[in-house]
Amino acid sequence: MVIINPWSKRLVPVIGILTARKKDGSIAGNGTLFIELQKKLISLNGVSFIFTPDGVHEDSIDGFIFIPEKNGWERINSPFPDLVYNRIPFRRSEEELKSSTFFSFLKEKNIPFFNPGFIDKSELYHLFKNHPFLHTFLPETIQANHKHKLSAFLSQYQSIYLKPSQSARGNGIFKLELDTQKKVYIKGLQENDEFVTFDYFWKEWESKLREKNYLAQEEIKSSLYDGKRFDFRILAHSENDHYQVTGIGIRQSQVQDITTHIPSGGRLLPYKQLQTEEHDIFIEAVVEHIGKALTEKFGFFGEFSIDIGLSQSGQYYIYEVNSKPMSFDETDIEERKIEHLCQLFLQLTGNKTN
Template sequence: MVVINEWCKGKVPVIGILTAQKKDGSIAGNAPLFIGLQKKLISHNGISFIFTLEGVHEHSIEGFTFIPEKKGWEKITAPYPDLVYNRIPFRTSEEELKNTEFFSCLRDKNIPFFNPGFIDKYELYQLFKNHPTLQSYMPATITAIHKQEFLSFLTKFNSIYLKPAQSARGNGIFKLVLDTDKKICFKGLKTSEEFLTFDHFWVEWENKLKKKNYLAQEEIKSRLYDGNRFDLRILAHAENNHYIVTGVGIRQSQIQEITTHIPKGGRLLPYDLFQTEELDLFIQTIVEQIGKALSKKLGFFGEFSIDVGISQSGQYYIYEVNSKPMSFDESEIEERKIDHLCRLFLQLTGNKK
């Protein structure tokens, strides 16, 4: 309490980072990011603390602040912060939060916050498919819950991906291929199965598809590099009523072709291998358009990442937009991320010093 109150007396920005508890009661979240933000904020004469919904009270919040001199966390009780940065890592925890009055309380207190929440993949598709700029970059997508519609979609494209509407990091993704003899080839990250007919597949998978709100998305035949597909990970942040590109990384599949995520066996490639003026312009354009579209529809987004693919014909496609970007393996992108976030914190809190 002493630490926070001393800073508050100096009229400095106080940033609250909202996360969640694990089942064992410990605090979840990206500790290196939280520590990096605290160190950078202190250099700008600010401070941050992390907290969970369990620590929120009517007039105060219990949480933890990182003390660089002690290289450790100190438990504190603080007044409500000047800004709340939503880094809840679990969708279930965020759903519980939406049923509380916390965000309403922040609005009543005129406390800015971002991001408003995880993004549902189908909600994203519906938002972008009618957008004047973004619609041309969206792969065809439907909900995978109606048998006849699903079969017609598979018949049209022959090869599709199945994705849970609410998932991240390549979890739960499958590839479905309709052979010329009408057999169904079903491929996961570690499994492969064949069904004699679509009906055989549907009998086994109907309930699973409906339970997790799966989407069916046309497969984009990706441009290859050294024989394997790759895609782009783009990190973006808000700045002065615009959205800027913080960094671009390339991820390439290696041991499987379902996803390019590093935890699933993908590898890093440098962006300059593929960088062109045309690609730079495309990235800058979609970053600005996506940021504005999301904020207008769902609430202010201060950051997000985008997964983009390039087809064999050179067409660009937007695969995913993530409101809680994972850490980038490129250290320079992570450093810029912390810089841009702190600049945004200061901007949104009025740069009080």
């Protein structure tokens, strides 16, 4: 059943959540997030629907709305929303969208677009490298597409990480190590290999490093807790032209030390176990600087997450910034996320509920 224009009088703020389709044609994305946003928005006298780029027409959008009373989704045809929240989960889908007429539609209708898109690690590094505050907290990083530069970089640090410029959740990350005999060892989540010399490594890996636009990053000797490395995982949102910390979690490596991500075997720890006043002050400051830097460079960022490490010498390091944060396993952080997102939606749409 198709509901035509379910909010014809437009007395409430309408949020359009933009996602994409999987290869089989089904709707992709974080269904739980979409449902919780709809429930919260309804309680605040708002409403949301999800849609994909193929559902966009010149004057309306075909999409889906979650009906809590029925605990299910229904098809709708809606006017353009008051705000579009970008949750496209695939980089390729987002790139295809950029070449469409969708953004010209939004501009014509003066509709805010919440979060410009995925962040390229190389662009992010250069943005922060030139920032008066953030540059202090970056591991040394180079492009991994030049044989002699990469060889010299590995010789300098002995142990480095290789990261694709366009990836998330620890996908495609490898650790590259050089021993005293000039042997090269490469370690990943699923595979390990060794090479007699760097030349042999480069011969096998050159095409992959270039194709995926890999970066090489010095390994930071991480501070340990119970003998294992850990990272801070921080969620942040915009509020009244500033950026605030929504939640902080700790992710600790267990069976491998390449990444602390839980899907890769990492362990969750409550922030209060390692919390200090110094950590609090630094995290609040870095969130504000990162939020403003991203928005000035790429367009309005309403939310993001940050992975921050702490070295054995007590130096903080920014490892990753994610424009479309994964769900946090901490339920209290997820609840605050929903609350902050919905309040931000209302703020950006002019608080139609008032």
